[in-house]
Amino acid sequence: MKKRRVKLEDIARKLNISIATVSRALDKNPRVKPSTREKVFKTAEAMGYMPNQIAKSLSSGKTNIIGVIIPRYDEPFFIEVCRGIDHYAREHNYKILISSSRNSFEFERENLISYERGIVDGIILSPTHETETFTHIRSIIGKGIPVVLFDNIKEEVSGADHVLIEDDKASYEAVEHLIKTGRKRIAFVGGIKEKKVFQDRFKGYLDAMQANQIEVLDELILHCKSLDREFEDTEINEFLSNLPEFPDAIFTCTDNYGLLTMKTLLKMGYRIPDDVAVIGFGDLGLGEVFVPSMTCIAQPSFEMGQKVAELLIQQFNEPVDKNHRKKVVKLKTELVLRDST
Known part of the structure; x- marks a missing residue:
C-alpha cells in the first residue's frame, strides 16, 4: 500500500498543538519556545516529514x-x-x-x-x-x-x-594564423546560416581573408543545414569528397565540425597538417585527445x-x-x- 505523505496537521495532531505552531517551529520562528521547537523537529524527523517546497515558495x-x-x-x-x-x-x-x-x-x-x-x-x-x-x-x-x-x-x-564572446574576432584570429603559416586556399565549415554565432564566425573568416587579399571561393564554403550529428557527418563528407580542387586549410566553427572534418580527411588519405591544416572552435576536450590533436579557439x-x-x-x-x-x-x-x- 502506498504511504501517504506526512503533512503539518499530522505532526500537530501527534503533539496536540496547532498547525500554525508546527509551521512556525519548522521555520525556526523565535516566537516558539525552544523546547517546543525541539519536539516538533524530532517528531517531524521520526514521521518522515518533508517540507512542501511549492507551498513554502508561495508564502x-x-x-x-x-x-x-x-x-x-x-x-x-x-x-x-x-x-x-x-x-x-x-x-x-x-x-x-x-x-x-x-x-x-x-x-x-x-x-x-x-x-x-x-x-x-x-x-x-x-x-x-x-x-x-x-x-x-x-x-x-x-x-x-x-x-x-x-x-x-x-x-x-x-x-x-x-x-x-566576440565570435568574429576569434574566427579572424584563427584564419589569420592559417594565413601566416602559408595557407592560402582556406575552406570554411560552419553551421546553419540563421544562427547568430555562425554568422559572426563566418564574418571573421571573410574579414581575415579580405584583409590579407586572399580570394574567397564559394566552392570552399559549407554551411551545414542539419542539427543532427549523424547528418552533419554526411554533409561534411559530401562537401570534401566533391571539391574540384582541395584546400590547404579548413577553418571549422565548432569542435564537432573540426573532428568530423579531420576524420573524413584521414579516411581520404590526406595528411594533417602536411596536406591540410584544421582549426576547430570550442576546445571542449575531445580535440586534445584526437590523433592528431586539433588546434582550437578555446571559448570559456x-x-x-x-x-x-x-x-x-x-x-x-x-x-x-x-x-x-x-x-x-x-x-x-x-x-x-x-x-x-
Missing part, C-alpha cells in the same frame, strides 16, 4: 531555483555552460532546473511560460536560431522576472544582462556558465528595472595551437 515568494533554457542537451558547449551555472548556483544556495528548446522558437516560448508561473526565481536563456523576435523575453522581464541571455544573442534586450564555456549565474543572482538583490539593460559581458577566447596546424 516566501522565493523558490531558490534558477531556470535554464538551452537549445539542445547533446552539445558539449551547453553541457559545460550548465556545469558552470550549477557550480556557481550551488555555492550560493540555488539549484538549477534545465529544459531544452530543441532548437525551436515555439518550445523556447513554452518553456519561458512554464517558468513564469513561479517555478523559478529567474531565468538564464540561450536563444535558438529561430528566435527572430524577443517580445516573449521582454514580456517576462516586464513582469519582474530577472533574465540573463548568453551565446546566440541577435539583438540587445533591455532589462536583461548579456554574456557572450564553464566560466560563461559561472558568469551568467553570478549576474542573475546579483539581479535578485537589485531593484526591478525593466527598462535598463544592466550589463554586457564579453569573455575572452584563446587560440590553442596543437598538431593539426
